[in-house]
Amino acid sequence: RDPDNAYFCEGVQDEILTRLARVAELKVISRTSTQHFKSAPDNLPQIAKQLGVMNILEGSVQKANDQVRVNVQLINALTDAHLWADTYDRKLTDIFAVESEIAKTIAETLQARLSGSEKQMMAAAPTTDTEAYELYLKGRFFWNKRTGADLKHAIEYFTQAIAKDPSYALAYAGLADSYTLLSVFSAASPQDSIPQARAAARKALELDNTLAEAHASFGRILSGYDYDFERAIAEFERAIQLNPNYATSYHWISNGPLTARGEFDRAIAEGKRAVELDPLSMIDNADLGQIYFYAGRYDEAISQVGKAIEIDPHSYLAHFYLGQIYQLQGHLTEAIGEYQKAVDLDDDPQALAFLGQAQARAGQHDEAQKILARMTEEAKSRYVSAYSFALMSIALGDKEQAIDALERAHREGAANDIITIRVDPMLDDLRGQPRFEALAEKIVPAREFKAGTASK
Incomplete structure (x- = not known):
């Protein structure tokens, strides 16, 4: 397979799903x-069960010079009934229109009612390039891997995307x-x-304030660096309203402001929704x-982190x-055995x-x-968190x-490490x-924390 063409095919798939x-x-x-199920699978009922869905969209994309062919079929995975199929032969420059048309037809086939704004968002092209x-x-591929080196790769790609199209709001959200x-x-x-x-x-947000990803990005900064939990929750809720299927919004509201304030019931519910929408995401699991760990529910924590390790045995974080x-x-x-594996x-x-x-x-x-001694030496040439x-x-x-050290973390703006101080x-x-209690009061005031636990 031509790797560049593979990225293009994934792009078409991603755009249809996003719409x-x-x-x-x-x-x-x-x-x-x-994307775990790339080739033509023959066990659709099993895949549907694993993903928690009833219908599956299968398709293929072929690209030659400036021509593109997209084959799609919508299948009820339980009955194997073909609900709809079509082939689109178009110019490469028309690809976003094709994706929009496919998404709209699927929604109609599944008899989903579309509001005016949903129709508008489905028709919008994120970039013409x-x-x-x-x-x-x-x-996004490298961002999802969640290591320092991969995040740096992600920044390079998002920066290149912005250079190609300076009005590409999604690429700015990815960069953020x-x-x-x-x-x-x-x-x-x-x-x-x-x-x-x-x-x-x-x-x-300036380029497109209806973009869920941008509101989620801003919410992550408000909770993970500004200790502004109220505004962060409002941004995440806006993101969820704009795109009810964007798993990251649920993931970040759950393990950010809700966990920091001790609102574990809601944090776990939102975290579960993230996993429902992205069941094979290592980081969401x-x-x-x-969150189960912070809530003191250790057996559930082990089972959930175990799923993350199953998805990616090489995740040092898990x-x-x-x-x-x-x-x-x-x-x-x-514990020492697991920490050693991570190192x-x-x-x-x-x-x-x-x-x-x-x-x-x-x-x-x-x-x-x-x-x-090794950490102290490393801190001379790279970032080592005060929390460590x-x-x-x-x-x-x-x-x-x-x-x-914790006070230094607070001064340095390393809020992400210490918002869970309570x-x-x-x-x-x-x-x-x-001194510790005074710092905790600065980060999560007792009135906010109590309010959080009282609502359980």
């Missing part, structure tokens, strides 16, 4: 999950999402990435597991999440900190001190130094310390 996703009456599964669109898709996550995966400090994220999210759960259950040896899979210093603090708690002080140093200080018994069990040894 259908805006229809409130339809449940549409994200491409992250559907097919190359910019392929670059955008490559960006990538910069927003850089510090989360230790690939840059918040000071070196959040201003760019903020500028890109604002530009996306892992972060739902992390392994260190699993390590945290084992640690809180009192299984330090198993072997990726060079994120936060994974190293989790390993070091577990070794300190297991009485392996020499190993822990070696890790602390706080974890080490707690385990080595220096509470004052740990609180110093629910993060890794910080439990500091509770009751006046």
Whole structure:
């Protein structure tokens, strides 16, 4: 297969799904999950069951020079009845019109009622430049992998897409999402990435304020860096209203402001919805597991993070999440094993900190001190989060130094690490310390946190 043509085919699939996703009456599964079934499958009922759907759209795309042929068929996976099929032979420049037509026909075939704004959004083309669109898709592909190196690749592709089409709102949203996550995966400090994220999210909204992705990007910045939970929730809710099938909005509202405020029932419900819409997404499954962990529901956390590892056994993040759960259950040896796997899979210093603090708690002080020395050395040339140093200080018994580090995280704008200060069990040894409680009050005021738990 020609790899560039493969990206083009995925682009057509993605565009049809994106247009259908805006229809409130339809449940549409994200491409992250559907792309696991690329070749012509013969076990449709099984796939439908795995994805939690009744109908499946199959198709093929052939591109030669400036001509394109799209074959599509809509099948009821339970009865194997063919509901509709068609072939489109068009010029390459007409591809967005074809995608719009296909989406509209599917919606009508499934008897979904379309509002005026839904019809309008279905007909809109995100860009008229097919190359910019392929670059955008490559960006999202790397963004979904969730490692520092992959996020940097994503930024390159989104930047190239914007260079091809400077009015491409979706590409700005992708750029914002990538910069927003850089510090989360230790690939840059918040000071070196959040201003760019903020500028890109604002530009996306300026170009198209009906774009769900742009509202979700802005919500992520408001909760993960500005501690503005109310406005963040409003942005995520607007994103959900604009595109009820965009899994990331549910994912980020659940593991951001709702978890920070201790609203676990709603956080879990929203996290489950994200997984329903993108069942084979590693990050959606892992972060739902992390919410169960914060809620103290460890068995469910293990099962959920286990699903993430099944989807991507090489996800260092899922392994260190699993390590945290084992640690809180009192299984330090198993926890150290998982943390070690995470360190072997990726060079994120936060994974190293989790390993070091577990070794300190297991009485392996020499190993822990070696890790602390390595982190201190690495911090001279790359971003190592203050939260990582706080974890080490707690385990080595220096509470004052740990609180110093958390206060530094607050000053540096590393809110993503500390918005969960009221629910993060890794910080439990500091509770009751006046300086720690004062910091928690700055981050999640008690009135907001109590309001959150009272609504359970």
